[in-house]
Amino acid sequence: MGDFWVFGYGSLMWRPGFAHVETRRARLMGFRRSLCIRSWVHRGTEQRPGLVLGLDRGGSCVGLAFRVPGDLRDEVVAYLRDRELVTSVYLERQLTIQFDGGGKAEAVCYIADRKHHQYAGNLDAAHAAEIVTGAVGQSGRNEDYVLSTVEHLRALGIRDHWLEDVARLVGK
Known part of the structure; x- marks a missing residue:
């Protein structure tokens, strides 16, 4: 089989953890980066869940393709699969991505399963910030996850206005 592409929209962008021979900026149409997954292990608990990123329907998402x-x-x-499908809240899909500068490819993508009990839905920035604030899990404070994500995106030259709004509200 030939080479294949993997699309990263969150921590995969700065910590892919797998061998690859090329990295390109790309856009996935029809899905957006969103804090739409309840986390009760890494960034929260079952009693006080936090939120982590998922690809949810609507809009588009700029990320990196490997x-x-x-x-x-x-x-x-x-x-x-070991990394992304631990609780089956993500669905593995082959979706078309568009590279900056032109061209398209099929890429492995992990999208939010809207039917899964961890799916938090389409939250506005204020509600997402309220859930994030104070949530702590095995990997640390949920606020740190959000602020670090925005910092990494900015370092890559990627703007995500909704997530930046959440970070601004969390940082208050």
Whole structure:
């Protein structure tokens, strides 16, 4: 099999954790980056869930696409499934991405499963910030996750106005 692409929209962008031979900025149409997943392990608890990122329907999302050599397909897909599908809140899909500067490719993407009990829905920035504030899980404070994500996106030259609004409200 030939090389394949993986689309990252959150921590995969700055911490992919798998071998790849090329990284390109890309856009996924029809999905947006959103704090739409309840976290009760890494950024919250079942009694006080936090929120983590998912790709939710609507809009578009700028992220990074990683080209993976075909001979690493089984290894990389197994790694991604271990990382992304722990509670089955994400669905693995092959979706078309558009590269900056032109061109398209099919990429492995992990989108939010709207039927899963961890799906938090389409929240406005104020409600998302309210949920994030004070939530703490095994990986630390939920506020730190949001602020760090916005910082990483800015370093990559990627603007996400909704997430920046959440971060501004959390930072108050």
